Amino acid sequence: MGSSMSRQRRRxxxxxxxxxxxLPMEVQVKILCYLxxxxxxxxxxxxxxxxxxxxxxxxxxxxSTLGGAGMVDDVPPQPPQDVSLRARYVAILKYLIAxxxxxNIPHRIHTPTQGEIFLEHTNGVSxxxxxxxxxxxxxRPGSQLTLLPELTFSCTAWNFVLETRMLSRARYTVxxxxxxxxxxxxxxxxxxxxxxxxxxxIFGDQYPHPQAASSVFxxxxxxxxxxxxxxxxxxxxxxxxxxxLVVWGHYSRTSEKFSATACMEVQVTNWKTGxxxxxxxxxxxxxxxxxxxxxxxxxxxxxxxxFSFDPDRHASQGPPAxxxxxxxxxxxxxxxxxxxxxxxDTTALLRIPRPHPADRPLFRQDPGAALLALxxxxxxxxxxxxxxxxxxxxxILVPLSTIxxxxxxxxxxxxxxxxxxxxxxxxxGARVVRTHEVxxxxxxxHGSRCVLTNDTILEHVLVIDAHRWVRQxxxxxxxxxxxxxxxxxxxxxxxxxxxxxxFVDRRKPIEKKTEQIEGRFPCRLMYEPIWGVxxxxxxxxxxxxxxxxxxxxxxx
Numbered sequence: 001m002g003s004s005m006s007r008q009r010r011r012x013x014x015x016x017x018x019x020x021x022x023l024p025m026e027v028q029v030k031i032l033c034y035l036x037x038x039x040x041x042x043x044x045x046x047x048x049x050x051x052x053x054x055x056x057x058x059x060x061x062x063x064s065t066l067g068g069a070g071m072v073d074d075v076p077p078q079p080p081q082d083v084s085l086r087a088r089y090v091a092i093l094k095y096l097i098a099x100x101x102x103x104n105i106p107h108r109i110h111t112p113t114q115g116e117i118f119l120e121h122t123n124g125v126s127x128x129x130x131x132x133x134x135x136x137x138x139x140r141p142g143s144q145l146t147l148l149p150e151l152t153f154s155c156t157a158w159n160f161v162l163e164t165r166m167l168s169r170a171r172y173t174v175x176x177x178x179x180x181x182x183x184x185x186x187x188x189x190x191x192x193x194x195x196x197x198x199x200x201x202i203f204g205d206q207y208p209h210p211q212a213a214s215s216v217f218x219x220x221x222x223x224x225x226x227x228x229x230x231x232x233x234x235x236x237x238x239x240x241x242x243x244x245l246v247v248w249g250h251y252s253r254t255s256e257k258f259s260a261t262a263c264m265e266v267q268v269t270n271w272k273t274g275x276x277x278x279x280x281x282x283x284x285x286x287x288x289x290x291x292x293x294x295x296x297x298x299x300x301x302x303x304x305x306x307f308s309f310d311p312d313r314h315a316s317q318g319p320p321a322x323x324x325x326x327x328x329x330x331x332x333x334x335x336x337x338x339x340x341x342x343x344x345d346t347t348a349l350l351r352i353p354r355p356h357p358a359d360r361p362l363f364r365q366d367p368g369a370a371l372l373a374l375x376x377x378x379x380x381x382x383x384x385x386x387x388x389x390x391x392x393x394x395x396i397l398v399p400l401s402t403i404x405x406x407x408x409x410x411x412x413x414x415x416x417x418x419x420x421x422x423x424x425x426x427x428x429g430a431r432v433v434r435t436h437e438v439x440x441x442x443x444x445x446h447g448s449r450c451v452l453t454n455d456t457i458l459e460h461v462l463v464i465d466a467h468r469w470v471r472q473x474x475x476x477x478x479x480x481x482x483x484x485x486x487x488x489x490x491x492x493x494x495x496x497x498x499x500x501x502x503f504v505d506r507r508k509p510i511e512k513k514t515e516q517i518e519g520r521f522p523c524r525l526m527y528e529p530i531w532g533v534x535x536x537x538x539x540x541x542x543x544x545x546x547x548x549x550x551x552x553x554x555x556x
Contacts, residue, residue, distance in 0.1 A: 117129040148364075155200065176354055251263065277320065305328040335432070342378070352400070396430055465526070
């Protein structure tokens with residue numbers, strides 16, 4: 001009976017029009033290649049014909065594997081067209097194998113060569129000083145897996161604005177997609193200190209940048225004593241650039257009573273026209289980042305706020321009025337803590353890919369999978385008879401696609417209010433990992449991966465892959481198994497790491513310390529202790545397509 005009804009339905013469908021299975025095979029494959037990983041997983045369960053196509057056709061397998069790895073090959077600049085589909089498929093499989101073992105993170109310890117001084121790593125580019133020449137060296141590592149070329153640039157135009165001894169005091173921001181190097185320097189004035197942001201051309205080694213409206217942009221400098229009492233003061237006065245926009249902020253004093261004077265002003269400027277396009281002032285800002293040419297995200301009172309602005313505002317119109325605090329386009333409310341927990345400092349980081357115009361890799365990280373990472377210090381008050389309180393760190397990873405999806409819902413008036421509670425974010429809205437009894441974390445982001453390392457003593461590396469389809473394996477979705485301390489642990493359970501650490505009192509023997517990592521999944525956790533680096537001083541950590549790089553210097 002059931003088979004006859006199915007035949008009748010197919011005949012009725014043919015009378016009214018063709019179905020997908022009635023199309024030629026090459027057309028079916030072409031259509032399936034436009035689907036994302038979730039749709040392809042659903043297609044496998046429709047019928048045996050689609051299951052066979054998904055399993056046998058290399059083009060469909062490549063599309064499914066590419067999306068499951070959090071990579072894309074259809075964003076500009078376009079990949080090379082002379083590479084065969086088989087070569088691309090082999091490359092993405094090698095990429096997955098390199099990151100397959102959860103207990104063996106591909107990493108290396110990098111020490112600058114003799115005569116080079118590491119200064120900063122910004123937007124995938126490492127900045128070194130070479131005092132002997134003198135010159136600045138900008139290095140972007142390549143990848144053999146994705147055929148991303150290695151790039152190295154030498155900059156000597158900085159001699160126009162600062163001396164060699166000032167190189168280590170300046171801050172650097174690089175955007176290869178805009179041929180832009182920003183050198184920020186704090187200058188002491190008679191009345192107040194200011195920040196000078198100088199714009200350089202990387203490819204032409206020119207100062208000023210030929211497209212910049214001015215050679216230098218000046219902004220007020222945060223008052224030192226004010227910043228001590230301001231949230232997120234360790235990230236004060238930093239610069240974020242995206243396309244033709246640059247954003248910076250500073251703390252200022254707003255009243256005579258010192259206890260309530262920390263007020264931050266955030267300003268977005270079009271560096272090609274010199275026009276100030278957006279301004280905001282409040283005492284609750286912790287961090288700020290541009291997510292595209294029309295939106296900026298602010299961390300306010302440990303919640304995520306998104307504001308919109310007009311990036312093409314003309315300079316002749318003058319600076320706009322300060323945006324009202326309640327004029328946000330979207331408000332993502334973070335989870336509430338238990339009544340005994342107190343929230344401390346919050347650190348945030350957002351890294352959007354900024355490729356070189358000449359890059360032609362086989363595939364690259366999905367821009368929509370870029371993460372907004374927030375690390376919050378949580379102090380849990382123990383009962384009065386306990387010896388001490390418990391300190392932990394809460395890491396919240398929000399994919400950029402989540403923010404953009406809810407921005408679209410707000411614009412389409414699907415959301416009745418711009419405030420979205422945590423429970424309404426959706427299953428793919430965010431990932432949460434909580435670490436107990438560990439030192440403060442340093443954050444590094446690369447695509448959908450978040451790399452956490454201790455910011456004082458290099459002891460271990462924790463990699464969290466928060467891509468929505470990171471659990472995909474074979475024809476369907478399965479839970480990710482973690483091999484931790486010689487046993488399999490389900491990703492939805494509490495993961496316990498046991499490491500060895502010596503106490504301050506050297507007379508006591510080395511004891512084992514248990515570190516618990518738990519959170520809201522699915523996500524992929526990879527952990528590895530770092531041993532044998534006692535003579536090196538850790539500087540920073542960053543990630544590439546192939547590995548995690550730990551930058552260290554020799555202890556003199």
